[in-house]
Amino acid sequence: MLNFSELKAAARIEDLARLFGGVPDRRGMCRCVLHDDKTPSMKIDAEKQLFYCFGCGAGGDIITLAQLHEGLSAPEAARFIDCALGLGLDKKIPDAERRDTMLRAKKRHFREMLRRDEEAEKERKLYSELCGEMHRLREAMNAEPPNSKKAELVEKLNKVEYLINLIEIKACK
Numbered sequence: 001m002l003n004f005s006e007l008k009a010a011a012r013i014e015d016l017a018r019l020f021g022g023v024p025d026r027r028g029m030c031r032c033v034l035h036d037d038k039t040p041s042m043k044i045d046a047e048k049q050l051f052y053c054f055g056c057g058a059g060g061d062i063i064t065l066a067q068l069h070e071g072l073s074a075p076e077a078a079r080f081i082d083c084a085l086g087l088g089l090d091k092k093i094p095d096a097e098r099r100d101t102m103l104r105a106k107k108r109h110f111r112e113m114l115r116r117d118e119e120a121e122k123e124r125k126l127y128s129e130l131c132g133e134m135h136r137l138r139e140a141m142n143a144e145p146p147n148s149k150k151a152e153l154v155e156k157l158n159k160v161e162y163l164i165n166l167i168e169i170k171a172c173k
């Protein structure tokens with residue numbers, strides 16, 4: 001069986017997070033890979049080699065991360081990390097299992113990245129639609145509409161500006 005401290009010395013938690021589709025920024029923040037996270041709630045501490053999610057409260061070391069993500073026991077998680085990150089520490093693990101585990105993990109990684117790309121694309125589209133709508137509403141306001149119409153326009157404009165703001169705040173994080 002794998003020695004946990006040997007594994008933890010050889011493996012990087014940020015590599016595992018990345019494999020699971022998390023993309024840590026400079027502060028180590030990424031969208032949680034353990035729950036459906038819309039904004040980056042997960043902190044990957046590369047220095048301490050620990051993670052913590054401010055959204056779902058999950059936290060621990062690299063073995064915990066693999067355990068929770070894969071639904072494995074600690075020894076199984078260690079084995080998974082050894083194979084998926086290509087560390088090759090446990091010489092008793094057959095090559096076929098190594099290859100298979102890594103391949104499956106990479107496939108899931110690319111599927112997850114693709115899903116996130118598609119989500120981001122949808123958001124970009126929504127953003128540009130909202131900006132177009134804001135422009136139209138502002139022009140309608142400039143055309144000095146009757147008071148009855150004006151209240152409705154102001155309300156719509158507020159709503160659109162609010163949504164644009166939300167997307168912009170998220171993009172700045």
Ligand SMILES: [Zn+2]
Pocket residue numbers: 032033034035037041042053054055056057058
């Ligand atoms: Zn979480």
